[in-house]
Amino acid sequence: MQASSSDPFTAARPRLFSIAYRMLGTRADAEDVVQDAWLRWHGSDQAAVQSAEAWLVTTVTRLALDRLRAAKTEREAYVGFWLPEPLVELDERTPEAFAEQAGELSVAMLWVLERLAPEERAAYLLREMFDQDYADIAKLLDKSEAACRQLVHRASERVQREQPRFDVPREAHLRVLQRFVTAARSGARDALQALLADNAELIGDGGGKVPSFGKVLQGAFRIANLFFATFRRAPDAVLYRIATVNGEPGLLRYVEGRLESAQAFVTDGEKIHTIYAIRNPDKLRGLPQQP
Known part of the structure; x- marks a missing residue:
């Protein structure tokens, strides 16, 4: 092009x-x-x-x-949960940076948007993220303005209900991740659990290509045990690399020198509330395969 x-x-x-x-x-x-x-x-x-x-x-x-x-x-x-293909930046000057120019891009937001009907998703994005007039949206969707307002209203209600919203400075988000990486690398299970909210959730996407959970893993204890088990299986073979995942601090995890997952986090600046682990290798192809 x-x-x-x-x-x-x-x-x-x-x-x-x-x-x-x-x-x-x-x-x-x-x-x-x-x-x-x-x-x-x-x-x-x-x-x-x-x-x-x-x-x-x-x-x-x-x-x-x-x-x-x-x-x-x-x-x-699709086998298991469908999460978006991550946009990962290892350098803020990379082309992916332009995707942040028009608003919220987080994996958490896209996870909620995936639950909307296609026309709801289009109407919501055009109105709430790209500030399009209802008249233009109505013309594009071949609907009345009143119908488009209703689409946006329903979508907004669902987004507000399902997406955790924390106004967290990037520096605070990074500090939480750095503490998480330190604990995960050293196998400090108690420290991992202390960083997770009691009702924390982990949502994994293996796409049937690699093992993943068929349901949302819930609770700080269970999630901490999962990361601890990974450490115990290969304590010297697991490496975490902090990166920008869909506009927010996240992690790339490498196991035995190969990219195993891209992970996005929802945090309030003190505790981690949600982890999105994208493991489907098809969605990781465009990322650095080695640390």
Whole structure:
């Protein structure tokens, strides 16, 4: 995909990727949608387009919505829990940084969005994260403005109900993770448990490719035991690398020199409330496979 710096597509591309990724949760699908939009843009009568950005946003959203509807059936048959393909930054100058420009990107948010119907997800994202007018959303979804307001209202209620919200500075988030890594590396089970909220949860995604839990693992004691067991099996073979996972501090875990999982965390700055462990190797392909 090539375009000159003066091409409106180039300026809009970060936003287009942000929309597509938040709709679909995978980099490959988002890139495919953006590529398709690029082809359509360069095959269109650009002189007749009043607003290039509006045209591109509409096109990408419709393409992503069609793809999400098709993917719903596949994801319902997915083995275990479906978590998004992580966007990981090891250097803030990497291209993934643009995905943060339009708002919330966390794995926790995408976990909730995955439970919305495709049109609810599109309406919510366009309104709450990309500040689109209801008139534009209605036109895009071929619904009335009142119906779109209702879609956004229902989606907002679910997001607020299901997503833990903690206003935690990045530095505090990092401090908690650093303490967690220290405890996990040394096999300090009590220290691990002390860092976890009593009702902490761990949600794993193995996709049927690698072992994972078929239900949410609950409780500080059980989760601490899980990390302690990993340490005991291979105390010298487990390495944690702090990285930015979907815009927030997270971890890459390597076992015997190979990437085993990308982990995202919900924390209040003192305790860890949720761990999302993405283990499906298909979703880890674009990440550094060795520490």
